[in-house]
Amino acid sequence: MARRTKIYEGKAKILYEGPEPGTIVQYFKDDATAFNAQKKDTIEGKGALNNRLSEYFMLGLTQLGIPNHFIKRLNMREQLCHKVEIIPLEVIVRNVAAGSLCKMLGMEEGTPLPRPIVEFCYKDDSLGDPLVSEEHILAFNWASQQDLDDMIAIALRVNDYMSGLMYGVGIKLVDFKIEIGRQYEGDYQRLIVADEISPDSCRLWDSKTGEKLDKDVFRRDLGSLADAYTEVAKRFGLMPTNNVTEGPKLVE
Ligand code: UDP
Numbered sequence: 392m393a394r395r396t397k398i399y400e401g402k403a404k405i406l407y408e409g410p411e412p413g414t415i416v417q418y419f420k421d422d423a424t425a426f427n428a429q430k431k432d433t434i435e436g437k438g439a440l441n442n443r444l445s446e447y448f449m450l451g452l453t454q455l456g457i458p459n460h461f462i463k464r465l466n467m468r469e470q471l472c473h474k475v476e477i478i479p480l481e482v483i484v485r486n487v488a489a490g491s492l493c494k495m496l497g498m499e500e501g502t503p504l505p506r507p508i509v510e511f512c513y514k515d516d517s518l519g520d521p522l523v524s525e526e527h528i529l530a531f532n533w534a535s536q537q538d539l540d541d542m543i544a545i546a547l548r549v550n551d552y553m554s555g556l557m558y559g560v561g562i563k564l565v566d567f568k569i570e571i572g573r574q575y576e577g578d579y580q581r582l583i584v585a586d587e588i589s590p591d592s593c594r595l596w597d598s599k600t601g602e603k604l605d606k607d608v609f610r611r612d613l614g615s616l617a618d619a620y621t622e623v624a625k626r627f628g629l630m631p632t633n634n635v636t637e638g639p640k641l642v643e
Contacts, residue, residue, distance in 0.1 A: 402428055403441070403591060415474045416465065417587075419445075425610040427519050432609070439467045440620040441589035443629050446470060448588040451556060457548050459584035460572065475572025475585045478534050481512040481520060482542055484550040485566040489594050491522070492566075501601075509546050514570075541582045542571050549584065557595065560626035561642035562604060565594035590620050598642075 396408040398415060405418040419438035424431050442464065449461035460472040485492060488502040492510075511528060512520040528534050534542065549569060557564040570586035586592075595604040604623050609616045624630050628637040 403438075404587070409471055409474065413474050414462065415472050416469050417472050418469050419587075423591075423606070423609050423616060425606065427516060430610070434609070434616045436617045437591075437620060440617070440624055441587060441591055442468055442470060444620070444624055444627070445587040445589045447627055447629060448553065448556070449584070451552060452549065452584060455548070455552055457545065457552065457584065458574075458581060460574070460586075472585070473574055473583065475574050475583060477514075477570055477572045477585060478538065478542070478582075479514040480523075480528065480533060480542075480571075481514055481568050482546045482571060483510040483512065483566060483568045484508070484546050485510070486550070486554065487563065487565040487594075487596075489565050495522075507547060507550050509543050511542075538582060545569075545571060545582065545584060549588070553588070553593070558598070559641050560639055561598045562623070562626065563596045563598050565596055567593035590623055595623060 395416070398406040398408060400406075402424045403420055403422055405420065407416040407418065409415045419442040421433050421435055421438045422431065423434045423437060446461065446464045449459045452459045453461065460475055462471040462473060464470045485504055485508045488496075488498040488504060489500050492498060492508075493500050511523050511525070513523045513527070513533070514520060525539055528539060529536060546569060550564070550567070553567065554564045567588065569584055569588065569592070571582050572585035573580045574583050590605040593605055594607060596602065597604060603611075603613055604619045606616070608614055608619045621630060627639045630636070
């Protein structure tokens with residue numbers, strides 16, 4: 392078999408050229424990093440779990456008509472996706488105060504926010520992905536005003552969908568990050584959700600106990616990251632039992 396062309400290797404994924412023009416293959420690694428890669432480890436099974444969970448969430452977005460890059464899962468670790476030009480911004484939506492918001496404003500973790508807050512961070516590891524304003528984004532031409540309006544609308548729709556989905560399985564969606572890319576079709580372009588949606592890029596707390604089921608388990612040494620991600624996958628019925636996947640179990 393011909394060797395695939397690697398397009399890009401990031402901290403948690405590798406992107407290869409896809410079989411058709413306009414496609415890529417996204418490979419999920421077992422590597423976990425935090426604090427701008429100052430903390431690193433390999434967590435066996437993480438790549439397969441994130442591949443499966445991201446597939447599940449992206450398929451849900453497709454069903455709601457929220458455009459995204461996912462085409463199909465190829466195997467345990469790989470998925471076929473539309474190729475996009477990634478906008479160099481992390482789009483963060485917050486429902487509850489946590490992480491950098493608490494640090495920046497001295498808020499207590501867990502404080503509910505009066506409305507969802509959308510933030511943008513400029514994607515540059517050497518700068519630590521700094522928070523930027525719409526003024527910066529427009530002045531430096533990272534995105535147009537129309538792109539910004541579209542990105543905010545997409546991010547809030549993803550938030551509504553993911554919050555409801557998580558609520559149904561007893562999980563609170565505290566915050567999450569998405570990446571958005573431009574997909575070109577002839578002379579036209581549209582913005583679509585790209586990258587991944589997984590416990591690596593969300594904060595997920597058990598609704599009853601507050602137990603963390605996301606990458607904070609790794610960031611703060613709170614236990615087994617693989618166990619936490621497996622618990623999320625189980626709640627959506629994605630872990631095989633006797634080779635049968637059961638579908639989500641709604642909580643009361
Ligand atoms: N996030 C991410 N990648 C990043 C930065 C943040 O996926 O490079 C996610 C993070 O997991 C959390 C949300 O975005 O769900 C908000 O993160 P925050 O700004 O609080 O930063 P952190 O505390 O993770 O450094």
